[in-house]
Amino acid sequence: MPSSASPALLVRSMRSLFSSFTTRHCQQFCFRVWWPGLVVSFHVAKGHHRAGLRDRVSNFGSIADVNNENNTKTRSFDVQPRSVPVHVAHALLQVGHQYLDVRTHDEFRAGHPSGAINIPYMLNHGAEMFKNSKFLEEVSSQFGKDDDIVVGCKSGRRSLMAANDLQSAGFNRVIDVAGGYTAWTENGLPIAK
Known part of the structure; x- marks a missing residue:
């Protein structure tokens, strides 16, 4: 195979x-x-x-x-960012795409896809979460607008919002991970802690 x-x-x-x-x-x-x-x-x-x-x-x-x-x-x-299942996202990583994990720092530290870069889309402030006002600036410092980026979060909601914002800001090759980290681990894909 x-x-x-x-x-x-x-x-x-x-x-x-x-x-x-x-x-x-x-x-x-x-x-x-x-x-x-x-x-x-x-x-x-x-x-x-x-x-x-x-x-x-x-x-x-x-x-x-x-x-x-x-x-x-x-x-x-x-155009809306495209969402792909986790096994397709994993295959894309194998051929050079980079994984952008938009979960909080605490979620990321608990475990993440191997090789992922963490830039939170939402930040914790007490019991509430707010959009990271520097998200696009932080992503721009790590990625170029023509980089192949796979965007993931815990379940797919934040990553789709982040992918929309990135695409609107001119990032041309953004793909959302449907199901996020939850689906990633359920499918036994490689993780790091």
Whole structure:
């Protein structure tokens, strides 16, 4: 059986191969890759590789026609960060993505995915939690806007909010971990303390 990194490597190789194929041989090409627990669809059209790939691969967002300043119609994507199951997140880490753990420092110290970087999205203040006002600044000091970042928390709620904020701030390659650290440990994935 292939290693856990195989799905991400397969997806990257297939995208590269078929983008090149459509450029030279045809106007449009569609295909789907199945892997246990993972289905990735590609739609590649000549001159529109990235937009088609982004919309079809991630299965999120909506597309709308909008008028730009020259009063010509363009395509606009209303994009939400994509959420992936923990086993897909683990495979992405194996091929170079970095794990951003947005839980509190205490939660992180109790255990976290191996190699994770902790920058809390919410901070404890007594019995209440407040959004970390320096979150984006702290993330910017650790990550570049084009870095591949997997964002996780305890159950997936804070990480999705953090991923939305990061994407709005220009971080282009952010993926949310569905189920968070709870699902990570339930699936027996590597942890550190």
